[in-house]
Structures are given as C-alpha cells and as structure tokens.
Amino acid sequence: MRIFYAKYILPVTSEIIEDGAVVIEGNKIIDFGAREEIDSKYKIEKRFDLKNALIMPGFVNAHTHLELSNLKFKEAKSFQDWLWEVVKKRNKFFKGRFASVKFLKFLSERKFKNAVKRRIDEVINSGTVAIGDVSNTAKLITLLLRVPLKVQIFIELIAFKEERGREFFDVVKDLIEDINNIVRKHNLQKDFKVSMSAHAPYSVSEGLFKLIKNFNGSSKTSVHLAEPVEEVEFLKQGTGFFRNFLIQRDAFDPKWEAPGVSPVKYLEQIGFLDENTLAVHCVNVDEEDIEILSRRGVSVCTCPRSNFFLKVGKAPVRKFLDSGINVCIGTDSIASNRDLNILHELKFAREFYPDVSDVELIKMATINGAVALGFGDYCGSIEKGKDADLIYFIIPKDLKKSEIYDFIFQSSICGRLA
Numbered sequence: 001m002r003i004f005y006a007k008y009i010l011p012v013t014s015e016i017i018e019d020g021a022v023v024i025e026g027n028k029i030i031d032f033g034a035r036e037e038i039d040s041k042y043k044i045e046k047r048f049d050l051k052n053a054l055i056m057p058g059f060v061n062a063h064t065h066l067e068l069s070n071l072k073f074k075e076a077k078s079f080q081d082w083l084w085e086v087v088k089k090r091n092k093f094f095k096g097r098f099a100s101v102k103f104l105k106f107l108s109e110r111k112f113k114n115a116v117k118r119r120i121d122e123v124i125n126s127g128t129v130a131i132g133d134v135s136n137t138a139k140l141i142t143l144l145l146r147v148p149l150k151v152q153i154f155i156e157l158i159a160f161k162e163e164r165g166r167e168f169f170d171v172v173k174d175l176i177e178d179i180n181n182i183v184r185k186h187n188l189q190k191d192f193k194v195s196m197s198a199h200a201p202y203s204v205s206e207g208l209f210k211l212i213k214n215f216n217g218s219s220k221t222s223v224h225l226a227e228p229v230e231e232v233e234f235l236k237q238g239t240g241f242f243r244n245f246l247i248q249r250d251a252f253d254p255k256w257e258a259p260g261v262s263p264v265k266y267l268e269q270i271g272f273l274d275e276n277t278l279a280v281h282c283v284n285v286d287e288e289d290i291e292i293l294s295r296r297g298v299s300v301c302t303c304p305r306s307n308f309f310l311k312v313g314k315a316p317v318r319k320f321l322d323s324g325i326n327v328c329i330g331t332d333s334i335a336s337n338r339d340l341n342i343l344h345e346l347k348f349a350r351e352f353y354p355d356v357s358d359v360e361l362i363k364m365a366t367i368n369g370a371v372a373l374g375f376g377d378y379c380g381s382i383e384k385g386k387d388a389d390l391i392y393f394i395i396p397k398d399l400k401k402s403e404i405y406d407f408i409f410q411s412s413i414c415g416r417l418a
C-alpha cells in the first residue's frame with residue numbers, strides 16, 4: 001500500500017480536498033481524504049509527499065484515429081474539400097475494396113509506426129489514461145495492447161451498398177472474434193475492448209447499421225453523426241454533395257431512397273441509438289434530435305478543434321448538457337487537428353463553448369468519457385475501489401483553490417501517478 005499526499009485532490013465526482021491524500025494498493029484506490037484523516041487511519045511505510053501538486057483522475061480522449069497519424073493536413077476550406085483531399089491522399093496508395101489494408105502496405109512500416117508512437121506519447125504526456133480509437137485496419141492492435149492506456153477500439157465499417165456491407169461485415173466479424181479470443185486468453189478484457197462501429201449515415205447502408213448493432217449486443221459502438229450540414233440534406237432529400245460524392249466513387253446504391261428525416265432521427269428509426277452508442281460530433285442537430293439523443297441515453301462526443309478545422313459549425317454542447325446527455329470530448333485525428341493533446345483540446349473547448357463551465361469540461365474529459373467507453377465503473381474519477389488511473393500537476397506554491405481550473409487549462413503536460 002502507498003499513500004500519495006498533495007496540496008489538492010480533485011476527485012471530479014466529489015469536492016476538491018485541500019491538503020489531501022490518496023491511498024493506493026496495486027492499481028486500486030483504497031481510500032482518499034484529508035491528510036490528517038488518512039494518517040489516523042493508515043500506518044503505512046510507503047508515503048510520497050508531492051507537496052505542491054494537484055492529483056486528479058486521468059483524462060479520457062473518447063475519439064481518436066491513431067491509424068491516421070501519418071495524414072497531416074493544412075486547415076481545410078470546407079468539409080467537402082477536406083474529404084476529397086483525404087480520398088485523394090489515400091487513393092495514391094490503394095485501389096480495391098478493403099483498401100486501407102493495402103494502403104498501409106505502401107507506407108514504410110517504420111515511418112508509420114513511429115508517427116503513431118509519437119501520437120501515443122502525446123496522448124499519454126497530456127494525462128490521458130483511456131482512449132476510444134477508431135480503426136479501419138486493426139493494424140495497431142498489438143501496439144495498443146502494450147500501451148499504458150485503457151483502450152476501446154472501434155473497428156469501423158464503411159459501405160453504402162448493401163451487398164458490399166454484408167461482405168465487409170463477415171470479414172470484420174471474424175476478425176473481432178479472433179481478437180477477443182486473444183484478449184480473453186490474456187485476461188485483458190477489462191482494459192481492452194474491441195467492437196464494431198459504423199462510419200456515418202452517408203457512408204453506411206441501413207442493413208449494415210443493423211448488422212453492426214446486432215453483432216455488438218451490449219458492447220459500445222460509435223458513429224460519426226450529423227457532422228457537416230450536407231449530411232442533413234442527404235438524409236432528408238437524398239441530394240447534394242454526398243450523393244455526388246458516392247456516385248463519383250461508384251459507392252452509391254441506385255435502389256436507395258432518402259429516409260426523409262434528420263440523421264439522428266434516421267438512426268433512431270433503424271434502432272441504432274441507445275445507451276451503448278457513442279455519437280461523435282452531433283454539430284448539425286435540431287431540438288428534436290437533442291430530445292432523441294437524450295431519451296435514448298446516447299453519449300455524445302464533441303471534437304471542438306476538429307469541427308473548427310473542418311468548418312462544420314459548433315455543437316450545441318450547452319443544450320446537450322441541459323438535456324442530461326452524457327457529453328464527452330475527443331481530439332479526433334491528426335487529419336483534422338494539430339495534435340492529440342487533450343489539455344490543448346480542453347483549452348480550446350473553454351473558449352469555443354463559453355457557456356460550459358470548467359467543472360463540466362473536466363467531467364466531460366474524465367468521468368463522462370469513461371462512461372461513454374464502458375470504463376465508467378472503474379475509471380474516470382477518484383472513488384474508493386476504482387482503478388488508480390491518476391495524474392498529477394506540479395502547481396505554484398501559492399495557487400489558490402479557485403485557480404485550480406485556470407491552471408489545468410493552461411497546462412500542456414502532466415505526470416502519471418505510478
């Protein structure tokens with residue numbers, strides 16, 4: 001057993017403690033509280049006084065794409081331009097159905113892995129302890145099994161034509177079953193989860209959405225939802241950018257008819273939305289959509305810097321929170337962001353959403369993210385019995401309690417409590 005002392009403890013789900021202590025055994029939080037109270041209860045040799053420090057739960061970055069660590073872009077003029085750029089860059093490397101597998105073969109393995117490792121370092125050094133990572137190739141599974149993070153991998157399917165979706169589903173289903181066998185064999189299922197996710201309503205067929213939901217059962221799933229405004233037009237009228245985009249890429253299904261409702265309502269109607277769904281972005285939503293997300297218990301991940309980068313608009317985070325929606329935060333990929341540093345994301349979010357409080361932002365980046373990824377019972381806050389996925393900041397000697405949040409939002413790095 002070890003005791004860590006610090007000037008401040010920020011448990012997130014309870015009040016800030018001044019002159020506090022956390023008792024840890026193995027990787028479990030045994031107790032926490034005021035220094036004197038803990039000292040009177042525990043006579044332990046191993047005591048570490050961090051003095052002028054703040055201890056808090058580590059952050060959860062609920063939406064990343066580590067596989068895109070090599071695809072860096074200049075700030076986009078629009079979502080449309082950006083999407084074509086992504087396609088152009090990737091087309092250079094692959095042709096064929098399961099394109100991204102071939103695409104990766106063309107990249108120098110080492111260069112690619114180094115780029116990914118750099119991003120993982122960035123994630124860890126910014127105090128992140130859990131990620132929700134979208135994967136198109138499962139290429140990084142072995143690497144991610146070795147990182148000191150809780151990981152929820154969403155193997156993402158993209159297929160707008162029904163037949164193609166079915167074939168793709170069969171391949172990924174077997175892949176996930178194989179990965180899960182390995183995970184169970186090594187007893188890693190608590191910290192390492194793999195499930196299937198859908199790319200977006202404009203790129204996944206109705207049948208494929210249903211197959212994914214069915215296959216996942218009570219596992220978490222994810223979807224990019226209501227990101228650009230063009231997605232709303234496509235779902236409501238069947239026209240506009242996405243129709244042309246799919247046709248030009250020979251991915252359009254001529255039998256398809258627009259559902260005639262918003263992307264959120266469409267996913268509700270086909271049974272994709274519930275408390276195991278993580279809807280990413282949700283920028284272009286109306287009041288009815290917000291009500292649906294709330295009623296269905298969907299978690300929403302906001303990616304403010306990515307939304308700004310792609311000029312898709314601003315998610316109504318204040319309204320989400322007021323409707324009781326579990327809102328979390330993610331950096332998205334390096335293809336639409338400068339870095340994967342969650343502290344930088346929070347700093348930006350504070351300016352971007354001035355009507356969201358500091359306390360709410362910190363919850364979004366800790367406990368809410370943990371809940372959204374299925375780690376909420378044992379991660380995301382300082383509570384007895386939870387995992388000690390804790391971080392610390394070295395703070396100025398005279399930092400007042402009221403200045404704690406300012407300090408966090410101005411930081412770029414922090415340490416992981418061993």
Ligand SMILES: [Zn+2]
Nearest residue numbers: 065224332333
């Ligand atoms: Zn994304």
